[in-house]
Amino acid sequence: MISLGSASAAPGEVDTGRLEVGETRDGTTVGLPCAVVNGASDGKTLYVQAASDGDELNGVGVIQRLFPQLDPADISGQILFVGIVNYHAFQVAQHRNPVDDTKMNRAYPGDENGTSSERIAAATFDVARRADLILDLHQGSTSQMIDEVRVRCGRHHRLHSECLRLAKTFGCGYVLDQKGPDGQLARAAPDEGVPTVDPELGGCVGWDEESIRKGVRGVHNVLRGYGFLDGSVETERQTRAKGFDQYGAPAGGLVRFEKHLGEQVSAGDVVFEVTDVFGGLKARVTADGSGIFWRSRRLPQVATGEYVCSVGTGIDTF
Structure with missing residues (x-):
């Protein structure tokens, strides 16, 4: 029992x-x-x-x-x-x-x-x-x-x-x-x-x-x-990822992602952009290093410094 x-x-x-x-x-x-x-x-x-x-x-x-x-x-x-x-x-x-x-x-x-x-x-x-x-x-x-x-x-x-x-x-x-x-x-x-x-x-x-x-x-x-x-x-x-690079918004506005969940990311790739409500570009954020696009915020609106997404780093496979 x-x-x-x-x-x-x-x-x-x-x-x-x-x-x-x-x-x-x-x-x-x-x-x-x-x-x-x-x-x-x-x-x-x-x-x-x-x-x-x-x-x-x-x-x-x-x-x-x-x-x-x-x-x-x-x-x-x-x-x-x-x-x-x-x-x-x-x-x-x-x-x-x-x-x-x-x-x-x-x-x-x-x-x-x-x-x-x-x-x-x-x-x-x-x-x-x-x-x-x-x-x-x-x-x-x-x-x-x-x-x-x-x-x-x-x-x-x-x-x-x-x-x-x-x-x-x-x-x-x-x-x-x-x-x-x-x-x-x-x-x-x-x-x-x-x-x-x-x-x-x-x-x-x-x-x-x-x-x-x-x-x-x-x-x-x-x-x-x-x-x-x-x-x-x-x-x-x-x-497998052994860590994360996390990215915040350098400006307030609306986020437009250039990567999808699970997609490979290389250093220098554009990960996301921030625009104003009329579509005007305010910021473009590129990857610091290589990895996998792992996680992203659900809502598009962001304030300056607010969390936007994470890239898994230290990648290997088994």
Whole structure:
């Protein structure tokens, strides 16, 4: 028998429930939607969570589509799910937890006696530490971004090769291999000995069916690649970036991009232009070096110095 919150399942069973993480301002219990899939045979444990940033919904879409496909009779091991981590932000379609104005994926490993976000992080981290592998499903917020998997432990970490293997197995086609900020689950869990990656499934308002499809395929790849399910891993040639060049607007106006997501960029290429409302050119921005056009703002209007786009650098393939 395995349990997660109020969900409990014997071998060969599944169950859904709630993981209590505190109370709202009127005293109502806050329970994160959770589920367990207990395979009929012994094996590893995979932990999957989504929406630790409340407006990043593609991961929720992945779980919504994936979970009904899982037959415990076919599975070796256990799969643990927390479908919505940032409960308060999800309710109001915001990125940060509005109770404490915190980005949840900067709060790990959390504090069971701390702020709202720290308590939620502590509760989910206790679950995550039970696993052999962790997938923390994200997206590039509401900006536009390629589908990628992030390895955040740092290239000198003792678990780096295992995290990179997990990213390759997920198989989005792009990998960002760059040490992440303190407080990320993909930073904290490897320190506890658990290989963890952060799939960033595109970027959109609401959710994007193509990114969700890639996410479902990626989780299936992990299930097959690590022996939870029989079958082969479906991956393609993958491109890795080891960092970013970020570009801001040198003038206010309207952005016109000259590169598309996933397109090669060479030093000196025009990346974008800024025009006035009548189409008059105000600024032209060129690339500092070579890379891949990785991420861009969604709305065209910018103020001076405002973020516009990112180019992935330090590129190689495998």
